[in-house]
Amino acid sequence: MDNWFLYVIIFSAIGIGWWLGRRERTKTSEIGDPNYYQGLNYLLNEEPDRAVSTFIDNLEVNDDTLETHLALGGLLRRRGELEKAVFVHENILSQAQLSRSDMHGVQLELARDYLLAGLLDRAEELCVKLGQEPDTGEAGSVRRESLKITLQIYEQEKEWLQAIEVAKLLVTGEEAEHYEKAISHYHCELAEAQLEHNDLEGARESVREAIGHDVNNPRTSLVRGRLDVSEGHFDDAIAALTRIRDQDPVFVPESLETLEEVYRLDERPQAELRQYLESCLELTPSISIVLTLAKSIRDEMGDEAVAKFIAAHLKKNPTIRGLTQLIDLHIDNTRGIAKENLAILRSFAEALVADKPAYRCQSCGFDGKRMRWHCPVCRDWASIKPIFGLEGE
Numbered sequence: 001m002d003n004w005f006l007y008v009i010i011f012s013a014i015g016i017g018w019w020l021g022r023r024e025r026t027k028t029s030e031i032g033d034p035n036y037y038q039g040l041n042y043l044l045n046e047e048p049d050r051a052v053s054t055f056i057d058n059l060e061v062n063d064d065t066l067e068t069h070l071a072l073g074g075l076l077r078r079r080g081e082l083e084k085a086v087f088v089h090e091n092i093l094s095q096a097q098l099s100r101s102d103m104h105g106v107q108l109e110l111a112r113d114y115l116l117a118g119l120l121d122r123a124e125e126l127c128v129k130l131g132q133e134p135d136t137g138e139a140g141s142v143r144r145e146s147l148k149i150t151l152q153i154y155e156q157e158k159e160w161l162q163a164i165e166v167a168k169l170l171v172t173g174e175e176a177e178h179y180e181k182a183i184s185h186y187h188c189e190l191a192e193a194q195l196e197h198n199d200l201e202g203a204r205e206s207v208r209e210a211i212g213h214d215v216n217n218p219r220t221s222l223v224r225g226r227l228d229v230s231e232g233h234f235d236d237a238i239a240a241l242t243r244i245r246d247q248d249p250v251f252v253p254e255s256l257e258t259l260e261e262v263y264r265l266d267e268r269p270q271a272e273l274r275q276y277l278e279s280c281l282e283l284t285p286s287i288s289i290v291l292t293l294a295k296s297i298r299d300e301m302g303d304e305a306v307a308k309f310i311a312a313h314l315k316k317n318p319t320i321r322g323l324t325q326l327i328d329l330h331i332d333n334t335r336g337i338a339k340e341n342l343a344i345l346r347s348f349a350e351a352l353v354a355d356k357p358a359y360r361c362q363s364c365g366f367d368g369k370r371m372r373w374h375c376p377v378c379r380d381w382a383s384i385k386p387i388f389g390l391e392g393e
């Protein structure tokens with residue numbers, strides 16, 4: 001029914017566009033046109049596909065009806081009906097004697113259809129042509145839009161070197177900072193891949209580039225820290241990893257594993273690590289930081305000290321993950337029915353957070369269970385952050 005209602009709207013829009021388009025030229029009403037009745041008939045019989053086809057086939061594309069055709073194509077794309085959207089936009093391009101700027105506008109729409117439909121080669125081919133338009137006036141905005149679509153293609157294909165080249169062309173005006181940040185992350189992507197393939201020299205160069213484009217990108221510190229650890233430069237690794245606290249403390253949890261590794265490998269005093277982690281907790285009440293601190297306290301001071309520490313933190317910032325950790329600490333020292341009750345309580349607590357998202361995009365609200373640097377919905381970088389509160393961090 002919902003779909004049917006949508007098509008009533010599309011049908012009306014096309015009907016009005018058709019009527020407006022024909023009124024001027026024929027001065028006759030198309031209410032007498034058999035195609036209109038045929039289309040209406042299809043719609044009333046709940047055959048919206050045939051109704052739309054009838055109108056596309058019979059509604060000539062001209063200056064008066066172009067907007068209606070474009071509105072229909074855009075509506076179909078937003079509804080996820082990509083094949084039909086492509087059909088509508090290709091139909092416009094094949095029929096009309098369009099002005100150069102209208103043609104470019106329709107080509108951009110078609111490129112967006114192709115991109116969403118996963119036809120990346122076709123989208124790229126169109127956008128490469130449009131990207132060669134002059135950098136000024138109306139053509140300039142077509143060029144810029146086509147570059148943005150091209151960038152999305154390279155991001156999807158994980159072609160980071162090509163993405164960097166395209167994004168550099170977009171670093172102008174109000175959006176400059178946005179694209180500098182993206183370029184910094186493209187270099188981080190490269191660095192992570194290089195690190196994985198043990199190309200340490202390449203990774204170091206990529207991190208340097210990443211910092212050059214966004215000195216406050218916490219991911220650069222994270223990758224640099226990992227790189228320093230793999231080269232055995234422990235002091236440098238700690239200097240890099242602890243910089244995250246000042247760049248954006250909510251990303252500190254991402255560095256904890258590497259930080260613990262450095263302290264273990266270099267046999268450094270745990271008190272130093274605890275001092276740093278406590279300073280992070282003052283900025284962000286993260287349960288991941290609390291649990292890392294708890295591990296260190298337990299190793300050096302035993303169960304009682306750590307239980308007191310976690311309980312004190314939970315009073316200030318109650319979280320279910322903290323509660324399960326506290327139960328774990330007590331369960332070994334408890335017997336009989338009390339132990340059974342603690343086990344039941346633990347399974348309840350675990351079930352409460354089992355299906356809950358742990359991360360949320362600050363730009364679009366996308367929820368996920370794992371950390372990602374790139375939002376799959378709004379495609380913003382470093383916008384996904386841990387969710388704080390009872391069920392999260």
Ligand SMILES: [Zn+2]
Pocket residue numbers: 361362363364365366375376377378379380383
């Ligand atoms: Zn998002």
